Amino acid sequence: MKIKGRAISRGVARGRALVTSKPISFLGGVDPLSGRIIEEGNELFSEIIANRVLVFPQGKGSTVGSYVLYQLMKNGVAPCAMINITSEAIVAVGAIISGIPLVDCLQTNPLDIIHDGDMVLVNGTEGYVEVIREDKDDKNEISR
Amino acid sequence: MHLTKEEEAIYKGEFGATKQKAMEILVSLGDIYDANSLIPVDSAQISGVSYRTIGDAGLEWISDLDARVEVPSMLNPAGMDRENWSDMGIPAKFAEKQEEILRAYERLGINPRCTCTPYYIDPPKFGGHLAWAESSAVAYANSVLGARTNREGGPSALAAAIIGKTPCCGLHLDENRAPDVLIRVSDKLHDSDYGALGYKVGEMLRDNIPLFQLGSLPTRDELKSLGAAMAASGAVALYHVEGVTPESKSFDRPKERLSLDLKDIKEIYEKRSGSDIIALGCPHCSTDELRRISRLLSGKKVTTDLWICTSRWVKEQNPDLVRAIEMSGAKIICDTCMVVSPASERFERMMVNSGKALKYVPSLCGVDAVLATTEDCIRTACD
Numbered sequence: 369m370k371i372k373g374r375a376i377s378r379g380v381a382r383g384r385a386l387v388t389s390k391p392i393s394f395l396g397g398v399d400p401l402s403g404r405i406i407e408e409g410n411e412l413f414s415e416i417i418a419n420r421v422l423v424f425p426q427g428k429g430s431t432v433g434s435y436v437l438y439q440l441m442k443n444g445v446a447p448c449a450m451i452n453i454t455s456e457a458i459v460a461v462g463a464i465i466s467g468i469p470l471v472d473c474l475q476t477n478p479l480d481i482i483h484d485g486d487m488v489l490v491n492g493t494e495g496y497v498e499v500i501r502e503d504k505d506d507k508n509e510i511s512r
Numbered sequence: 513m514h515l516t517k518e519e520e521a522i523y524k525g526e527f528g529a530t531k532q533k534a535m536e537i538l539v540s541l542g543d544i545y546d547a548n549s550l551i552p553v554d555s556a557q558i559s560g561v562s563y564r565t566i567g568d569a570g571l572e573w574i575s576d577l578d579a580r581v582e583v584p585s586m587l588n589p590a591g592m593d594r595e596n597w598s599d600m601g602i603p604a605k606f607a608e609k610q611e612e613i614l615r616a617y618e619r620l621g622i623n624p625r626c627t628c629t630p631y632y633i634d635p636p637k638f639g640g641h642l643a644w645a646e647s648s649a650v651a652y653a654n655s656v657l658g659a660r661t662n663r664e665g666g667p668s669a670l671a672a673a674i675i676g677k678t679p680c681c682g683l684h685l686d687e688n689r690a691p692d693v694l695i696r697v698s699d700k701l702h703d704s705d706y707g708a709l710g711y712k713v714g715e716m717l718r719d720n721i722p723l724f725q726l727g728s729l730p731t732r733d734e735l736k737s738l739g740a741a742m743a744a745s746g747a748v749a750l751y752h753v754e755g756v757t758p759e760s761k762s763f764d765r766p767k768e769r770l771s772l773d774l775k776d777i778k779e780i781y782e783k784r785s786g787s788d789i790i791a792l793g794c795p796h797c798s799t800d801e802l803r804r805i806s807r808l809l810s811g812k813k814v815t816t817d818l819w820i821c822t823s824r825w826v827k828e829q830n831p832d833l834v835r836a837i838e839m840s841g842a843k844i845i846c847d848t849c850m851v852v853s854p855a856s857e858r859f860e861r862m863m864v865n866s867g868k869a870l871k872y873v874p875s876l877c878g879v880d881a882v883l884a885t886t887e888d889c890i891r892t893a894c895d
Binding site: 376457465 | 533536537543569572671
């Protein structure tokens with residue numbers, strides 16, 4: 369299933385989705401050393417975002433959050449790609465400086481069609497997202 | 513967004529990786545905020561300077577950049593006075609990291625003057641386009657000087673400095689500078705009342721543009737205090753004052769109207785005694801403010817810590833005023849302020865004359881704050 373969106377940060381990556389309906393504050397909300405979500409009250413509390421396709425509505429909080437994404441990347445624990453409902457400056461800038469593909473404004477709300485653990489490809493250069501279902505030809509990669 | 517041939521080449525990486533990243537930032541932000549093109553800026557002012565704010569994350573990014581800025585660029589306040597950090601109680605390790613950040617910015621060709629009032633050093637022209645990040649300086653440049661800037665973030669201001677351009681959207685365009693709401697205050701206001709008014713109005717408006725009808729004629733310092741407080745308690749980046757600010761007559765009066773009186777404003781002054789620090793200069797003091805403080809301190813001795821925050825440039829312009837103020841035992845603090853320096857954290861309660869400091873000192877320093885007039889601040893410090 370291929371869904372068109374808007375390209376915000378260039379690059380292509382695929383990985384397992386990690387989905388939240390809550391905005392994320394990277395400063396104070398994510399531990400830059402481990403990539404663990406440490407904001408209490410977030411439904412992804414204690415989950416690790418490293419190498420996942422992080423799906424969330426948008427960023428919030430301090431603009432220093434952009435630098436935290438950079439630090440996550442430097443520490444090898446950044447998400448491999450991100451999908452937003454509508455990106456704002458903090459996450460957009462953080463994704464660009466860290467080389468993390470980011471797409472927003474999908475034709476369908478990503479929270480409705482992408483679930484935790486789905487294999488997702490994010491093309492931040494052309495601006496689309498592909499959800500790869502288990503019954504497709506990626507079976508080997510999907511099996512745990 | 514439309515890019516020129518040269519911008520396109522930068523975007524493709526033909527001028528190096530740093531310029532490419534900077535251009536990617538501008539293009540993406542332009543897309544997000546519906547800009548059609550980039551517009552050249554006269555100067556940039558970059559936030560994200562204090563080591564306490566950006567930490568190792570920010571330091572790493574800035575240190576990895578390899579380019580020179582295209583336009584004159586200054587920095588927001590750092591976490592310490594670069595000369596007297598030790599007196600402020602700043603640990604050597606922090607000072608080392610702070611200097612590393614400033615060196616990294618300097619290497620990009622940025623003037624390491626750290627101030628929230630860059631307009632005293634290099635005043636922008638009326639109608640000039642800027643990429644400034646410090647919210648109180650954005651409010652002052654837009655409203656009092658009639659220059660044009662959005663509220664940039666640290667990295668977007670830096671990207672604009674490296675390219676010399678910013679996305680042409682928001683407050684760069686005439687149609688987005690019209691007031692949304694008329695606010696009438698017929699009572700006479702003075703000094704910290706403007707910070708209190710800004711504190712109140714910012715909470716009500718968020719990022720709307722107010723047009724004030726005031727019963728008194730504010731000084732430029734009072735306008736600075738008004739705008740800084742609205743930008744802190746809300747996200748106001750532009751305001752107009754009828755008969756005072758340069759664009760106040762450029763637009764029709766808005767239909768939405770409200771009035772405030774002195775009683776609404778005075779409730780922001782909560783009387784709590786027992787301040788163990790008094791701090792003035794948020795935003796950084798002008799020469800006029802230093803002169804006034806010096807007059808109020810004349811012949812007095814400070815008994816409670818009194819900080820007066822200003823830019824190093826204003827301090828250097830006024831050696832006599834500085835000497836007079838320091839005779840009282842007050843400390844002139846440069847390059848930093850009570851809001852961004854970790855030196856504030858050791859106090860229990862801070863008395864301030866600024867609506868902006870009243871908003872940020874509790875949340876950023878974990879220190880209780882009370883608002884008072886400048887006269888009361890000086891009286892309390894010398895009690």
